[in-house]
Amino acid sequence: MGNILKSLKLDHDIMKSRYPMFMIAYILGIFLAVISKTPIFGALVVMIVSAPLTGQYFSIYEKNNLEKLYGVLPLKASEVVIGRYIYALCIVVINGIIAAIVATIVSILTNRGINSLESLAYLSGGFFYVCLMFAVIFPLYFKFPFSKVYVFSNLPFYLIFIITFAFTRKTNVLGQTGPAAQYLTSHLIIIAAIGFSLGLILLALSCLLSCALLEGNRAVSLPAEEPGKRLYFADNLRTWMVILVVLQHLAELYNTLYLFMMLNSAYFMGLLFLLAGYFTPGSFQRKGSGQFLKDRLLRLGIPTLIYVFILSPITRISTHGQQALAGNTTASLFSLGPMWFAVMLLVFDLGYLAWRTIVKNRPERPVPENPRSLTFRAVALFMLVLAAASYLLRIVIPYGIPILGFPSPGYLPQYLSFFLIGILAFRRDWLRSIPGSLGQLGFVLAILATVILLPVALIGLKSSFIGYGSWQSAVFALWDSIFAVGMSLALLTFFRRFLNGGKKLGRLLSQHSFTVYVIHVPVIVFLMLALRSLQTQPQLKFGLAAVIGVPLCFGVAYLVRLIPYSKKII
Incomplete structure (x- = not known):
């Protein structure tokens, strides 16, 4: 804590010569408040x-090459x-x-009263907006030269503020919102609390992001000299993804927790494809092409047939009764259900x-002894390419529109690219060597994207974000690409560090x-039917x-695997 205070004092000493510049904000705020006869507007201008x-500060840092100073002082990058x-x-x-104070002075000069709760709510909005600016631009300043990113990083926020203020002045936005927003407008203290809280959360997340950017390549949890050791964390992560699949379908059955389902859908199946891709080359090398094909058909094809022709009819009949047998229900008696994943993975x-058959006669490229580790630049580029591919596909196949039993073909670019990245990760040993800081960075980016991009994508008509070339669809594609990659990195590094044990329970679940x-x-459908008499909230x-x-x-899975020969299939 002492070093952090020293860093804080050093920042203050370096910035003292620039403090008079803040007078520009005060003068401009007073001027605009008087002209607009809106005291609180002047307060917002001062803050923004x-x-x-x-x-x-970053300008001074860059011009005077102050990184040398921090090399001399006993201060860590995180401090x-x-x-x-x-x-x-x-x-x-x-x-x-x-x-x-400015707002109060202007209200006195213009003889316009000012409501204390309303002012507090507006100030909390200004606080949130400023924290949002810091949350976005500070990591850029830490990562790139200040002179190169200053203008383009700040200009969008000024434009957003001007457009938003002009729009809200001419349109009764709050009057057109739902009952929840209207409730908040009648309880301004709640708005103030939300604004201040979200602002602090954004600053904390952005701080973690900046720390991760500066720390760069941290030591990883798995030493490079253990290439033959089983990746128990990958097994445990796959188990957790399957649990999320169960929870996802439970939420769908009860028609609740929509945000939970949207966040899950953005990444969890893609991560399963990545893990499947990672283990594919090793399986091929051990078994050869013939046995590999036989194994895939057996372990993916047979379970799919069992589900389609046995489990699916049982499920449909239990939920739809005689209608399912008569074909009078929109739900097909024989459906892929969750086994679309197995079919796509088989493809x-x-x-x-x-x-591998086509290139088998080509000389095998040797695996480098020290393969290049995954970098943030490569990850960021992949996020953008994935977002562009998803956006283009959703012009034709919108998000959430099922086709031929596949519930989310709009995520095909993610599924295919994650599978291919899994194969590449096997060759370059990325699951062992990926920097832990990259996982932290991914998590913070995922949260920031959810806080900033997802609400923007959901603006407008209810279905605007699903595709058809709308700008909301582009923002949504950018969000779910950042979220998918960020959460995948975060979970991979988290499980590698904390859940890499091969304990008996973990192996059993895997x-x-x-x-x-x-x-x-x-199983969960029968459970839902058993609980249907329970009268409570979904x-x-x-x-x-x-x-x-x-x-x-x-x-139930344990009992199923007791059936003779079942372990060879599932």
């Missing part, structure tokens, strides 16, 4: 105009970053107080087999995870069903 002036964010927060608070595996995937739908029913359903699925 002064925010980028705080970034002038410098935390001190910088605390310094920025202090500036925000001080300017907020001055902004409130990918057959494609891999065909490729052995039964695919069986759970195959049989879970009828969210509470979901929670109860989750607590019972997940262990029940693994219990």
